[in-house]
Amino acid sequence: MTIIKSEVLPLFTDDDLVKVRQAVRAWMIEQEFSLVTQTKMVTASSELGRNMVVYGGGGCARLECLNDFDRRGIRVIFEDQGPGIADISQALTDGFTTGDGLGLGLGLGGAKRLVNDFEIWSEPGHGTRVTITMWK
Amino acid sequence: MHEDIEQLKDKFCITATDTELVRQAGTLLADFMPEFIEKWYAWLKQQEEFSLFFGSNSSNLKRVQEQQSIHWQSFFVAHINDNYIKERRHIGEVHARIGLPNDIYFAGMSIASQLLSDELWNIKPMPANIGAIANALTKHLFLDSYLVIDEIARIQNLRLSESHKAMMEMSTPVTPIWEGILLLPLLGILDSSRTQEIMNKSLSKISEERTKVFILDISGVASVDTAVANQLIKITKATQLMGCSAIISGISPAIARTIVELGVNIGEIKTTSTLRDAFEIALKLINVTVS
Numbered sequence: 001m002t003i004i005k006s007e008v009l010p011l012f013t014d015d016d017l018v019k020v021r022q023a024v025r026a027w028m029i030e031q032e033f034s035l036v037t038q039t040k041m042v043t044a045s046s047e048l049g050r051n052m053v054v055y056g057g058g059g060c061a062r063l064e065c066l067n068d069f070d071r072r073g074i075r076v077i078f079e080d081q082g083p084g085i086a087d088i089s090q091a092l093t094d095g096f097t098t099g100d101g102l103g104l105g106l107g108l109g110g111a112k113r114l115v116n117d118f119e120i121w122s123e124p125g126h127g128t129r130v131t132i133t134m135w136k
Numbered sequence: 137m138h139e140d141i142e143q144l145k146d147k148f149c150i151t152a153t154d155t156e157l158v159r160q161a162g163t164l165l166a167d168f169m170p171e172f173i174e175k176w177y178a179w180l181k182q183q184e185e186f187s188l189f190f191g192s193n194s195s196n197l198k199r200v201q202e203q204q205s206i207h208w209q210s211f212f213v214a215h216i217n218d219n220y221i222k223e224r225r226h227i228g229e230v231h232a233r234i235g236l237p238n239d240i241y242f243a244g245m246s247i248a249s250q251l252l253s254d255e256l257w258n259i260k261p262m263p264a265n266i267g268a269i270a271n272a273l274t275k276h277l278f279l280d281s282y283l284v285i286d287e288i289a290r291i292q293n294l295r296l297s298e299s300h301k302a303m304m305e306m307s308t309p310v311t312p313i314w315e316g317i318l319l320l321p322l323l324g325i326l327d328s329s330r331t332q333e334i335m336n337k338s339l340s341k342i343s344e345e346r347t348k349v350f351i352l353d354i355s356g357v358a359s360v361d362t363a364v365a366n367q368l369i370k371i372t373k374a375t376q377l378m379g380c381s382a383i384i385s386g387i388s389p390a391i392a393r394t395i396v397e398l399g400v401n402i403g404e405i406k407t408t409s410t411l412r413d414a415f416e417i418a419l420k421l422i423n424v425t426v427s
Contacts, residue, residue: 021359039359039390043398046361094399107362110398 001068011078012058017049020061024076027063031072033136041074041134044111048078048130051107056082056128066133073116073135081127088120141216148279150272155214157265157272161256162212164263168255172248173205179247185240211280221283228287238285245281249274308334310341313415316348316422318380321411323356331367338371342380349418350375353411355386365400372405381421382406385414 009020024045028038045061052059059080066073085091092109108130112118117133145151165172177197180186190197210223231241253270263269308330313319320338342350352371354360360368372382385408387395392409395402408414419426 025358036390036393039394040397042359043361043394046359046363047398050361050363110362110400113397113399114394 001066004065004067006062006064008060008062010058011049011052011061011080013053016058017046017053020049020076021046023063024074027065027074028134031065031074031136033074033134037134037136040114041076041132044114044132045076045078047107047111047114048076048132052078052080052082052128056080058082059127068135071135073133075117075131075133077129077131079127079129084124084126084128085120085122086124088122092120141218141221144279145216148275148282150216150275150279153268154272154275155216157269158212158214158276160263160265161252161269161273162214164259164269165212165252165255169205169208172208172251172255173201175251176204176244176248177201180244183240183243185237189234189236211276214276216279224280224283225287228284229291231284232288232291238288241284242281245277249277308337310337312341312345312347313351314419314422314424316346317351317415317418318342318345318347318349319351319353319411321353321356324358326357326364326367331364331371335367335371335374339374339378342375342378347380348422350380350382351411351414351418352382352384353386353414354384354391355388355411357386357391360391360395362398362400365395365398365402369402369405381418383408383414383417385409385411 007023009023010016011020021042025038025042028041033041049061052061057080059078059082062077062079064075064077066075092112094109108120111130111132115132116135117131119131120128121130122128190200207223207227210220252273256270256273257266259266308320310318310320318338318341320334322334326334338350338352341347350372352368354368357364368384372384375382383406384402387407387409406417408417
């Protein structure tokens with residue numbers, strides 16, 4: 001698998017989140033993903049990005065365009081140095097939220113359902129890294 | 137705008153000695169000042185900005201030259217107090233108003249600094265503390281330009297936040313489309329500050345217009361994540377509390393599929409795929425038949 005191109009975007013504010021969403025959308029369009037797939041990926045990125053801004057203290061999003069033999073993919077890696085997640089499986093459960101009810105507590109689990117590949121790494125006190133990939 | 141003058145001086149490492157030295161420079165350069173203004177304007181006349189900002193208006197030029205001469209006098213008096221700061225900020229305000237580019241301002245300050253220090257080093261007999269004088273002069277010049285530029289930046293930020301506010305208001309066009317029916321078409325990206333604005337405007341409009349049906353059209357919204365969905369649900373719940381039915385229209389196939397996979401439960405909110413369907417439902421709700 002090769003990475004054709006990549007770009008790192010800062011993710012600290014709502015405005016940064018808008019730029020990340022726009023970039024993900026633009027990359028998906030460039031690779032000719034269908035409208036539904038685009039929307040799913042953009043929405044998943046929006047969920048994870050918002051989590052990072054609100055709970056993770058901000059970080060960065062790394063966009064990658066992948067070439068894997070016969071298929072193309074878009075991968076987005078969200079990484080922060082925030083408080084981390086103590087119980088990942090609990091965080092992936094629908095309805096789980098530590099916040100003040102900003103979202104619906106469907107963020108992580110919802111994002112996982114929207115994409116093809118979903119990987120999460122987190123260590124309390126060190127940060128969280130979530131990788132999502134959409135294949136075509 | 138109030139500033140802590142001592143803190144400001146501290147930041148620019150301006151000591152009482154520096155201020156004394158600048159005053160000394162003022163005495164040494166007093167005879168040179170008319171020539172300085174003349175030379176400085178000779179430089180400015182060669183810049184393309186000159187004709188842009190002064191044109192052929194010679195009375196304007198004369199006024200500005202007088203102002204400048206007063207400015208340098210107060211610079212060499214070097215009383216850094218509220219009045220001094222006010223004067224500098226006023227220059228910034230004027231520059232912001234006429235839209236003077238920063239490059240010409242800084243180039244001008246650089247030329248001024250060069251002219252002054254060239255003259256200073258040519259004074260015969262050379263004062264023993266010439267190096268210290270030149271240093272003090274530089275510090276004061278930097279403080280002076282900082283105040284001007286900071287005011288320009290402050291005004292620009294103010295303008296930006298004003299236009300942002302105006303845009304927010306324009307981007308929530310709540311319109312009565314029929315007696316008792318209110319339409320709000322949403323476009324682009326929904327963030328928390330925008331949804332807050334939408335909530336406020338819609339609710340006050342609903343009570344003003346005694347609205348019976350509120351249609352929220354999201355066909356122009358690119359993506360609905362859980363935070364946005366949550367806000368939409370809150371808005372419709374609040375409208376329902378006010379005795380007004382809410383319909384969310386313009387749910388595209390892509391958004392419908394995304395919402396389902398996210399697992400968002402929209403409950404009893406009425407939704408339609410097109411605005412036309414929503415309008416038909418709204419008309420039925422207020423018992424109007426259109427033939």
